[in-house]
Amino acid sequence: MNTEIYLTIILIIMIILALTAIHAKDLLSAVIAQGGIGYGLVICFLLLKAPDLAIVQIVAETITIIIMVAVLHDSTRFEMRCPTCRRDIINLTSALILGATLLYFFVDAISVLPPFGEHTLRMSANYVYDAIEKTGATNLVKGVLWDFRALDTLGEAAVLFTTAMGVLAILRLKGRVKNN
Amino acid sequence: MTLYILCFILFLTGLYGLLISRNIIKIVISLTIVEISIFLMLILIGYISGGIAPVIFQQEVPQHQAVVDPLPQTMVLTAIVIALATNSMILAMAIRLYKKYGTFDIHEINKLKG
Structure with a gap:
């Protein structure tokens, strides 16, 4: 139960950081907000008992941030702002309509999934209980x-x-x- | 259920960023957000409450011991590395576009094409 509460808090922080990254005026702060999302994912992996993924994700996120900062260092930090034209309004409207439609169908579709934490091992039951015998790997x-x-x-x-x-x-x- | 819906809202935030932003760097950031939400969704589905991490220090796994599903973790491990590779390729293309046109704005690049 505790895991669920922690994950909810981290996910809400990640959504706020995502909105910050998309609407930031300075590209460098957008990159840093994206790094925050990636490191939030590392904490989620640790809470969900996936230590290997946490290690890989922390390395991948660091490399992504380094490459992005290098690209910004070579070019401009500031986003060019021009007055909103008709195309922006069309984009915004279509994005909102698409999002609402997808959310409706997603809520409809997840009713067939097992609730959080009650997954049953089907095909990986073999992997879990026979792995040591067959491969000798403890991980x-x-x-x-x-x-x-x-x-x-x-x-x-x-x-x-x-x-x-x-x-x-x-x-x-x-x-x-x-x-x- | 709340967690699945929150995860999907993170996905939708990334999709919204992909559709409305005009700057190439912001498009790459939105793509990364979409990828992150999908990784998290797969791992959330594979979680078993009370299960141990799929790293075993004794030689035997007892049959009654719940273990978190290792299969989604393996697939996500592959996907993280490939996402890193594609991201670096997109950024390489972005830096070449900046060298050629002097801007990251996709509308400006569209206007300047010769």
Whole structure:
């Protein structure tokens, strides 16, 4: 019961920070508010008994903030403001209508989910109780990641490699010159 | 149920930011908010109250001991890393756009295209 109350408080803080980040005039403060959301997620993971995710998320969030601050350092901090045109009003109206519709259907849809904290293990029951015998891993998350679903991890590594190549290709300043 | 709805409101906040903002950096921030809300939703569904974290120090898991579902945690672990990679790629494109056009405003970039 305590977990639920703490999570509610942290989620409300995260929503307030999200609104701050979207409406901030200074881009640097928007980036810092986004970092606050990420570190709030770390606390949520710790409360939900997911220590591995907390470690990974804290590293990923720090790297994201460093990259964003580096981008802002190279460019401008301030958002250019121009008078609101008709397009902004259309965007705002469509966003609000879309949000209301999605919320209605979401409330309708979560009635089939089990209530919070009453999840039953279906397919991962095998993973939990047989992991030590089959893989020898005492960390079940790593046992699933590196043994039962190792092909998924290989795909993830391929995605990471492709993205790194893409970033390298985008950021390269000079193209190769053919010398004849 | 309250937690699921709050999590979805966080998702909707990110979607609202994606639709109304004109600055590329703010679009990236909104995308990150959407990703964060989805990670949290998956972990919330997999939580079992009274369960232990899926890290076991003894050699045997007793059958009556509740353990938090490790499968959503694995998938979210993969997703966090991929989200980091895509974010850095979007930011690389943003910095190239700034070098070329001198602004982050997408309407201005649209006007300046030659």
